[in-house]
Amino acid sequence: MATPLRSNRPIWWSLLSILQILLAIAVVVGLVWTLVEVFFGAQNLVDLPMWHVGPFGLPLxxxxxxxxxxxxxxxxSRWFAGIGARRRAAGTGKRLDVAIGEVADRVIVAPVSDVLARHRQTRIQLETAAAGGKR
Known part of the structure; x- marks a missing residue:
């Protein structure tokens, strides 16, 4: 339960998120600008400035x-996320393996080793007692 399964979010994730937001804003601005030009510019109700990038208008x-x-x-982003997910999964798997090994040693191996050590000591004492009784 104490093993952390989450890792820190990579820096590229935040950068791509910001870039996605900026691109979404550009799409919305371009769409609104185009719609205003089509509906209000055709009737000469609004005169928006028009800049061109090569042969195309800036809204387009x-x-x-x-x-x-x-x-x-x-x-x-999907490709990068897949690579990052595999890397994080491997790291999480290693942390879980170490944690499970520590718990198994503490909960299973150590108590069984203690019981086996006591049995070994008892056997030695019984063998010593049996050998001493035959003399």
């Missing part, structure tokens, strides 16, 4: 780029 780049990079990051 934010939307599509955020989705694609988020998907790629999810795949990489």
């Amino acid at each position: 780049v934010l939307l599509v780029g955020g989705l694609l990079l988020g998907w790629l990051l999810a795949l990489l």
Whole structure:
């Protein structure tokens, strides 16, 4: 029960989480910007600034780029998580093996060794008594 099964969260986990959040924000900003342009810009109700990245407008780049990079990051995260999970499982298995060995020594092996030592001592004493009685 005293063996810790959880390990610390790796640093890359927090960094990828922050990056995922930033990409999600980029997707939401791109989507909202695109929707505002489509619904309100077409009627000249709102005049939002439009920047371009190459031939594409910034809202489309934010939307599509955020989705694609988020998907790629999810795949990489899954791969990294699998590697980390195997490594943590191996470490946890080693800690459990050591803890089980210590408990087995304390609860089973040590008491059995004590009983065997007392039996050995009793046998020696009985052999000595039997040998002394035959003289």
